Amino acid sequence: xxxxxxxxxxxxxxxxxxxxxxxxxxxxxxxxxxxxxxxxxxxxxxxxxxxxxxxxxxxxxxxxxxxxx
Numbered sequence: 001x002x003x004x005x006x007x008x009x010x011x012x013x014x015x016x017x018x019x020x021x022x023x024x025x026x027x028x029x030x031x032x033x034x035x036x037x038x039x040x041x042x043x044x045x046x047x048x049x050x051x052x053x054x055x056x057x058x059x060x061x062x063x064x065x066x067x068x069x
Contacts, residue, residue: 009037 007025009032014020019034037058045052045067053067 008041011037 007023009021009023011019011021014034017034018031019037020031022029040057043054050068055065057063
């Protein structure tokens with residue numbers, strides 16, 4: 001499966017250039033390259049409801065986000 005864009009990934013451990021954790025977009029545990037993981041993630045509101053917002057900031061300075069307004 002390939003996902004373009006943002007998906008939430010909770011990191012449990014990192015070894016070298018790989019991190020192991022839970023992918024919310026896939027609904028399962030797995031590995032991701034640490035380079036692609038965000039340095040900072042924030043969200044507010046209730047997912048799927050008006051007022052929900054999220055933002056991801058990578059260590060290279062790029063940022064992505066969105067919400068329901």
